[in-house]
Amino acid sequence: MKKLLFVAATALLAANVFAQSPKPVWPAVKKEMKPWTRWWWMGSAVDEKNIASLLKTYREAGFGGVEIAPIYGAKGFEKRYVTYLSPEWMSLLKYTVQQAGTLEMGVDLTNGTGWPFGGPQVKTEQAATKLFVQQYDIPAGKSVKEVLDSGPKLPDGQMQALTVANDHGEVLDLWGKDDLQKMKWTPEKGSWKLYAAISGKTRQMVKRAAPGGEGFTLDHLSSASVTTYLDRFDKAFNGKSPGVRSFFNDSYEVYDATWSPAFFSEFEQRRGYDLRLHLPELVSKEKTDRVSRVKSDYRETMAEMLLANFTVNWTNWAHRNGGLSKNQSHGSPGNLLDLYGAVDIPECETFGSSYFPIPGLRRDSADIRNVDPDPMMLKFASSAAHTHGKPLVSSETFTWLTEHFKTSLSQAKPELDQVFLSGVNHVFFHGATYSPEDVPYPGWLFYASVNFVPSNSFWPHLKGLNEYIMRCQSVLQAGRSDNELLIYWPVYDAWSNPAGMDMPLKVHDVDVWLHPTQFYKTAVSLQQSGYSFDFASDKVLAGATSGGSTVVTSPQANPYQTLIVPQCKLMPVGTFKHIIRLAREGATVIFQELPEDVPGLSSLEAARKELSSLKASLEFSAWNGLKRCLVGKGAILVSADVKKALLSKDIRGEAMTEKGLNFIRRKAGNDTWYFVANLSAKSVTGSVSFNRVGRQVLIMDPMDGSYGAVDPQKTETTSTVDLRLQPGETRIIRIGAPAPGFSKWQYPEAATKSMLITNSWKLSFTQGGPELPADQVVKNLVSWTELNDPRTINYSGSAVYTTTFNLAARPPGPSLLDLGKVAESAHVWINGKDAGFAWSIPFRLRVEKFLKPGLNTLRIEVANLMANRMRYMDQQGISWRNYNEINFVNIDYKPFDASKWKPMASGLLGPVRLVY
Template sequence: MKKILFLLLLIYSNVQAAGPKDPALFSSAKPWAYWWWPGSAVSEKGITHNLEAFSKAGFGGLHIIPIYGAKGYEKQFLNYLSPEWNAKLAFVLREAKRLHLGIDLTLGTGWPYGGPQIGVSEAAKSYKIQTISLSEGENMPSISPSLDKFPNSQLVSITSYQGNHFQEDLWPIFQQGKLANWKAKSSNTVIYLFYQTLTQQKVKRAAPGGEGWVMDHFSQEAWDAYKQPFAAVLKKSHAPLRAIYTDSYEVYGANFSPRLFDEFKRINGYDLRHYLPALAEAKAEGEFQNQVWADYHRTLADMLLNQFTKPWSKWIKNQGFLSRDQAHGSPGNLMDLYASVDIPETEFFGSKPYTIPGYRIDPDYDSVRFGIPDLRNIKLASSAADIMGKKLVSCETATWLGNHFKVSLAQVKPIIDEVFVGGVNHVFYHGATYSPPEVAWPGWLFYASTNFNPQSHFWGALPELNKYIETCQSMLQKYPTDSDLLLYFPMEDIWHQRNTPGKTHALDLHANSRDWMIQTPFGKWSNALQNRGFQVDYVSDYLLTTLQVVAPKKWKAPSGNIYKMLLIPPSTHLSLETMELLANWVKQGMPVYFLEHIPSVASTWNYSDEQKERWNKARESFLLRVLSDPADVLTRHVVSKETMAEQGLSFIRKRTENGFAYFVTNLSNQFAEGNISLAKFSASIEILNPLTLEVKKIKLPKSKLLPLALAPGESRIIRVANTFKGGEIPALIEKSEVAIKPMGKIQVDFVHGAPTLPPSQQMDDLNYWTKESSTHQFSGSAKYTFDFALNADELKSAKVLHFDQVRDWVKVKLNGKDLGIVWSIPFQLKIPAGILKEENHIELEVTNVSANRIRQLDKEGGKWKNFYEINFVDIRYNPFDASNWPITDSGLQGKLYLSNR
């Protein structure tokens, strides 16, 4: 226990409190990254090379995931958990400690959990149902104990029905060997043969030594068998090993476990084997079958939570580590799964078409197939954390943001800002592949973008993004989220719908979420409330039971958060337990309201008459609590509304020791500047630009309106300031611009890159260097150099340098002074006083993405895609081939100008 408490204190302490003489063991405020180990072919030299690079670039930690290897390096492969592999893990921990990096570890290789320790009895399972129709008096034909086409299948139940009505359990007769003597008792007898089969799924992307069956995630016995090989290596491990991880649930086709019938009866009060006709249908027909299906889904959810996730989390804690879990994709209530672990982790997968001017998306990303990332999905994890008091909410970030070799940091920052708004405070880049220093570019790569390792084209600018994230996350981790409105997550309605041949409800965060989140009444109301400026936490049936009623008519969560109102979105099905809990709160005068209508159907058909009466009685108490629009009631109960949301700004509000703090970002083209108001008001305000670290302390005027200039793509941290002397903040001054006109030709020289440096160019105006065909295979940096003049009036208002198009980041040197890097939208940089003169010399060193270089390498037939398993694919999961790509624009284009602000 002392080890656990010590580790938790290290993790959750303010990283800025550690000084140079007493540095923190590692930082959770800095970004972390998935660190894939191809073939586990790691060496001490390579580990040190990689970790030193990550530390220098501003990473806080890495998450080790062994995967399939690179061809030609088989002699370097290390079998998972072999003495040699364990020695490399121990070396990683020593080096990480030296470099103040944290380490997380997947408990296995690839995903999902599985491997050589999983035998047939512990492997993931599904079911198959066969039927035999018999006439009255007809003998039972020979019954096969297994299915020929399904290896390791096993007959587990035989039942007879008259049509769809259960008649008899024939399993005891079958076990006694007397089934051949049994005769059908009616003319429409149907025999249901229920077989347990294996899904046949093996571990995806497995590393050497980690291959094998995927584990049955509905069975604690399977988990107990799976965990055995890890106890010894974890016992020998030490800080900075922090957390053990399980990836998103991708156990395809698993819908059965040997204990399912018993668990079903315990949870739902009846025997599922008596209602197999419903389960045998390709799709549920009618309300009764939907309710049987819902009971089945509820049972799977309970088994996943109580047979795997909770025992997994408890075991990890007993080993002295934290549990970090991606619950999404599971056939369970995601909120309850997230709530049961130490670090709930969500995911931002794919490309999103922000309306930020100049923001680019990859046109090859298939949003119909893969979906568009959505804030509402992210909030399932952060809401569970807000209610239960989890200090960290992590996010797999930038997965398939764009195709390989094409993503720029200007595309990354808006998604970082959005996950912050969604309640995430612990970013994990997806990801960084271990690559030996001796392997030529592009090195070893993971099949899914985005690449954040030292071979990445944006590596030179990445420390700037890392510093930005550290600044934001230091605040976001320090303070709890200040939500005061709860929105019920109607899991029962999901379980009663979409009962299709898949037999499970896999709640993934991709295209599937359109059906269970985005296009549902819950999703629409969640979006409406967010857009109106209400900061909402979602709440599940279980999480409702954790709330404590406190005066005056509010709820207190286990985290200490206080909530002022609970809204129930349009829901049809609700359990008796939740109905009576809500009815009791209504009786107490608590602010519980139903949007559009109240529930009309119990969550299961198997309630007794007495239970049905109680359900209906509870429902009657809701009749006067129905709202078509909650606006007036929200105002009456003083639920905080941030009107900046209606102006197009996105935010998250935090509760601090002296008031509040906001993270505000502009992810659209609706707002540029204007007055905003804050629901949590203070006369003294501090505004921090987390990108530049510029701080302004101001006093608000009597109007309480805060004049704010926030261009699309920018963000600010706004918080209560310590006492200071100062007047009211002045209104925004009118913006003035001065165009920069080169005196003579613009010189373009290529300074470093590959495969070779193209010849220099001269330009009259700023243009992409790729207009010259000699540059079409080049990836690297080129320096645009020219002189320009300003008159005395222009000098007075020349404070900020603005770029039009930057492909993809630029170092600015003005009159011999290095001013920094411009890498995010808006492409601008503040110029310190005294730098500009009447005659000026500017050097703009631009670095492009590596798309053109990989295009040329593929045109030449370069042998770099040499990995096992999936090898290397593009953003549409086709074999990767860049040889026919169009040339990617590189350099600078458009106007360059100065402004007064």
């Protein structure tokens, strides 16, 4: 029954229900389309009253759900702490799920406290494990026992191997001998080295654990350890589903976990040879081919164990408990595509701040992490979802976007748009901290967060951002991804790196394992040329079929027009066979070069011989400046210039990228949806072509929900429309069958007349602190920090500007209110009517429907950031950070201190113009 319920829930998640109205435009809103937020329960010091109040506050701000993440608590509140998974804790979880349900919100639950998985149920034998290999020189005539007794002490743990090797390549496994024989073994002559392998423990504890969650980190490579870990949840759930939508696992941060007690046996079963005989290569620092092959086999085995023993095991457990699995696979020592593909909701992560050349976008180098998020890294998660036909791709978004209290909503938007362009359609904020109402300003805060909390000055305007996300995600969750290319990821080239032992594929190490590769360079080049694509692993290709001339990776996935194999040195014979099979069935495959060799050491010569035979069987001839081999119903092309090969098959990229636009495309029924973003420094005005044809094209603005029809110029393969985007702006384009009743799209950017609003402004400070400054009348718009009132320098909160302006007549066409520079967001009313939020660059709103002839009243509520008030609090020595763990750090992980900050510009800086 539970399985049937899960299947039904998954089907409902995958469905895309459109609004039933005479004018169906935006897809009908579901809670998954709204942003969700990670919800830190500090010390799990939560209660029903505050849970209910906060959930209601989040819903009013536009959130669709929360992801509960218990962590360390605040000092002085220990009596309120609730032990993790205790009956009281479970009762609070149940209450949260019920309250969220009444608000039509969802709840996800982290399967642990802090990160990574671990806790008191993880005893030493189930804890994360490390391989220690102690090396000793054994001179002739000296026994193993004598060497061990006189040499360095062995690490604590279970000995699993004693291997000896000499300079001539002789290797002996002493482990099969009885203990007496092992210890007695003595070389008669020559120089030998002894390798003693110990299965020990990393001793890593759960990081940022909540009360009741403290303990060792889990051995993720052991199925028995994972089962023992999950048993604690089964007991707490008492046979009943907790009602959460999905269970979550944060990024893999299990440090130095290079082993599991069953590794030797698993390795031999999977790779076909005894790793004990290759300990010299496993720990070697040499860069030989043999060392690379052994380490590749070791990493592949670790990847398979992590996939089977943890990811699949945990996902099955989630299904049995009535939920989905949501996993951050990055950082894992495995094939990221396979790990992401094994869960229901793959989740990526943005960490740090990207550079965008958008004019006016604030980016202070002192307030950002020296980490540039790479959108190509995000595509590993979205590719796994797309190739497996999974409807949702989530993202932990805005982690350490800027220094605390200095992040504006306008800074969040381009980072968010880049996430959307990478295939994400289910954003999670990082994040919101549960804080009871009796905790004074600024409440409880998490050390690595943008702090999307009600105490943040921008909270009154957050709904503007959240509604934008909702509209974008309603489209980005529609139908299927419509990427035309499938690109093979040659993971074995990465695994064959002779340096080190395990290879966690971390976000922060992309300069090592991703950026130098031809795979990465090819993908970036294709994206710049307007192509859209997903990545495929060997496992995905093994299950792929040819749908006529296309490559089909899943019945729920959109077919790909071709498969591209970037230049790679190593490829398993099985993968090469699958690629040839796809071509034989009708697909076109493009190689930059045929693979040189096979990976690993197992049956090496036989595998090499088979690969060589397969390559020899392909008869290539010159064709259109390429090499082509006709195979069955399809073809294999070889060209270093992938774009040339694509054009030879009439596969063309979207021309809009030449204008500086970025896009992502979805297919839903007869409609094609484009999300288009201008993240460049220049405006885009004029004709833009789309590689899809329809009888009707709609232009839709996700900022305010407006839309209208345009008449496209059509060819057999393209639709061309007039599109106008300022730097930082986005549009959604819907191309499809005609529907009656749509008005023509009006181009507000075409307005040419401008009226500067020069009347004086009444300025009233309405909500914030440390105290409200007095009302003022200002003639010139300047920062609050420049007003003649010392209270405005320290003020964080909202203030209202009110003025009037005269119009001889109502403008006949589209009109824009251009606020100029805003520090940092605004909410506008014209003639008493809500004209919307202006929270991002360019700070402009469509206002024609609010204007009238004669006197018009303009009311603008502006919110600044928390920075100036936090600066004041630190200067005055006011206590606000006092936590039982990391306490509170700045963006460089040093003790936080805002006292030396300069005041940040705040308020409406203008100039304010009416453009019509």
